[in-house]
Amino acid sequence: MPSSATHPALEGIRLVVFDLDGTLIDSVPDLAAAVDGALRDMMLPEVGEAAVRDWVGNGSRKLVERALQAVGARGGELDAAHDLFLHHYRLAPCRATQVYPGVRDALEALAARGMRMGLVTNKPTAFIAPILECLDLAHYFSLTLGGDALSTRKPDPAPLLHLAAHLDVAPSACLMVGDSRHDVEAGRRAGFRTLAVPYGYNHGEPVAASGPDVVVESLRELV
Structure with missing residues (x-):
């Protein structure tokens, strides 16, 4: 069970599910x-x-x-x-791709608290492991799902619900962290709490307009 968290968005949360592109990495x-x-x-x-x-x-x-x-x-x-x-x-899936500032701090802090973490991305599955391993991020995640892992992808909630069920965590105890309206919609439809970052890829629109529960400028705020 994770210890008490410093950020209110993590209160009562047992599983944090991250998007990849635009949230953790600039690919x-x-x-x-x-x-x-x-x-x-x-x-x-x-x-x-x-x-x-x-x-x-x-x-x-x-x-x-x-x-x-x-x-x-x-x-x-x-x-x-x-x-x-x-x-x-x-x-060359990882030649110029970089981890966003604050991401490693957040993942390390969450791991130290015992928080379980997963990854749901619309990127094809074949590219997830090579990129995570290249950037030394793979060990943080209990399960990763690519956009071709199931018959539907975000903004459909199915990948989020599949991951939560696989890790035996109720949706109400899950947090979806992403950079786009698709992440926010998927999280909301899955019954997850939603947190968004404004620096990623959202088709030129402010992600706050999608109505996430929380917006943070950097994932370092979760530390």
């Missing part, structure tokens, strides 16, 4: 490189990091679809473009 530089690599292979113009930053959050296929739409490509090219994206991303 856009590597995602953008893979998107642009796929576009180059298809003899299409690159879109660049700034555009990709606004498109992340709904899984890799949707990311590639948005890139194709931006350059005016035909819809029938999505399967080929997505395969090329996965190829490029697999080659």
